[in-house]
Amino acid sequence: MSGDVETMLRGPGAFEVARRALEEMERHRVWPTALNFELWTHVVVAPDGALAREIARLIDSGEAFTDTVSDELAATYLPKARLNDHIRDAGDALSKELASVSKAIQTARKSSEVYGKTLASASRVLDDEQDPAELRQTIATLTAATRRVHKENRALEERLEDSTNEVNRLREHLEQVRRDATTDGLTNLANRKAFDDELDRACDEADEGGWPLTLAVIDIDHFKSFNDTWGHQTGDQVLRFVASVIGKMGSAPRVVARYGGEEFALLFPNETAASAFAVLETIRREVSSRMLKRRSTNEDLGTVSVSAGLAERRPGEQPPALMERADEALYASKHRGRNRTTSAEDMANAA
Secondary structure (H helix, E strand, O other): OHHHHHHHOOOOOHHHHHHHHHHHHHHOOOOOOHHHHHHHHHHHHOOOOHHHHHHHHHHHOOOOOOHHHHHHHHHHHOHHHHHHHHHHHHHHHHHHHHHHHHHHHHHHHHHHHHHHHHHHHHHHHHHOOOOHHHHHHHHHHHHHHHHHHHHHHHHHHHHHHHHHHHHHHHHHHHHHHHHHHOEOOOOOOEOHHHHHHHHHHHHHHHHHHOOOEEEEEEEEOOHHHHHHHHOHHHHHHHHHHHHHHHHOOOOOOOEEEEEEOOEEEEEEEOOOHHHHHHHHHHHHHHHHHOOEEOOOOOOEEEOOOEEEEEEEOOOOOOHHHHHHHHHHHHHHHHHOOOOOEEEHHHHHHHO
16 A cells, blocks of 8 residues: 555645645644654545554544654554564664673683683692692592583573574564565565665666666556446455466566556566567456456456556666656557557657
8 A cells, every 4th residue: 555655646646645635634633744644645545444444543532643643553554664663673682682692702701711710720730749639629620610611601502502593583584574565465566665676776787787678567457447346355356366467477587566556567687678578468468368256246347458568778778767668658558549568669660
């Protein structure tokens, strides 16, 4: 849903969403702080979502919309806030673990220093002539000191092993958090933020390697009317279906993402527009060939189609310009009747 909000705030309806969010905040006497504005834009974009339902419950109960309440809502429902909490918690745990290891190492160092002094003292004593009783006492002292150091070293080894396991656990947890933060929850594809990062990286690598890079965007045709007819839950079912078809074509190094709403994006490193065009046509034909059924009632939903546009990157071209050309190709597919693929290169040649 976060991707939907970001998409809305960068589209034609952005100012309308912002106005409605401010109007709702004013109607409920909520201060227009940056965090509150972010919360209420989510409410406007997804009025049936979990955040909207929780805010409605708070308002109905008469609870004041304080900064504390806003922080708690953000921590629970906003992905960025949840990510920051996870990172902070993991950082605190890691700091605590490192402090514990540091203390164990300091203790072991002191024990080693004491043991070294004991050895030096015993060496001096052994150099002198001693009676058997003194010799036995020296040996007993050395034996006890050796056992103590051995025990402490073993404890340190166990502590370091536990610490290594804990650090690995924290690393895995942060990796999972990173994956969650860069994955679209509905389709399990990469989200817009992850795709934008990959696009930047791919452009840099294409410049360094001198190889081609093609960007494609795919949009589900007439998705709004489908949603209005069958409801959002069935619409989500269609989104997952289309995502599964596209995802099958996204094996590495290709990158597939839900770019927002009913739009998907694909990145083809080291592939030309001709190669990407063939992939998009395979996707388009497979999507339109399936007869869909509503899971809850088994009703026939008919078929859906997708339109696609692609652009092969020009040398040195920046990501926004590349995305703009791919979008123009997508719009051309829409204007030409939908359920088709258009290449920006073909458009340029025709012009």
